[in-house]
Amino acid sequence: MNDESGLDRPTRSTRSPRSLRSPSSRLSPLRLIAVVAVVVLVLAGIALVAGWRPSLPNLFEERTVDRSSPAVLRSLEELSDYHAASAHFEVVVDLEKDSKWIPDALRGERTLFVGVGTVDSVINFGALGKDAVTVSPDRRAVTIELPNPTLSRPELDLDHSYVVARQRGALNRVGGLFGGVGTDQELYRTASARMTDAAKTDGQVLELGRKNTTAMLRGLLGALGFTDVRVTYAADRR
Secondary structure (H helix, E strand, O other): OOOOOOOOOOOOOOOOHHHHOOOOOOOOHHHHHHHHHHHHHHHHHHHHHHOOOOOOOOOOOOOOOOOOOOOOOOOOOOOOEEEEEEEEEEEEEEEEEEOOOOOOOOOEEEEEEEEEEEEEEEEEHHHOOHHHEEEOOOOOEEEEEEEOOEEOOOEEOOOOOEEEEEEEOHHHHHHHHOOOOOOOHHHHHHHHHHHHHHHHHHOHHHHHHHHHHHHHHHHHHHHOOOOEEEEEEEOOOO
């Protein structure tokens, strides 16, 4: 056997290569969470002291996009009506639709609607004839004969009118899922008719229309130099 004890053998390092690397400079997950928590607490304290609240976007906020086309002029109409007075009304409409042989729980509808609108007292100056105005020779007195005031069509205020309650039967609700929902036009027509009836029965808006028209003409003709202005009302021939 050869004696190799005298030969120089290369020595191997017993340290692991990983032990020679410098410590990692990255934060551990726990340390990162702790840093984030500290930052959040600091910001919350500043916001509490200064009264500041971060404005975060509302993901559920709705917006309205108007893609309507411009209005198209269809016709022009000359107006000769003088609106002398206006009456404001509020009416409660209670409409119920049902079937004779089917229970209301299955087929039927009942709507409670509050309608708000106005009815005007109108004088039609366009209906004046040639003999409607009589002037004295000295141009100091004038007599005007006007038609009686009439009621205008009710103007329903849709911004303040509203449906209080609506009850539908099972079949009506099922039909609504497939587009069979009726409109509220009947409610509007009923409310308008009730307002017209109330204005006719009360009569105050018509009487106020006469007084306001008379005062307007006296002031206008008085400014033109007439000292005696008489306004009369004839029967409505329409």
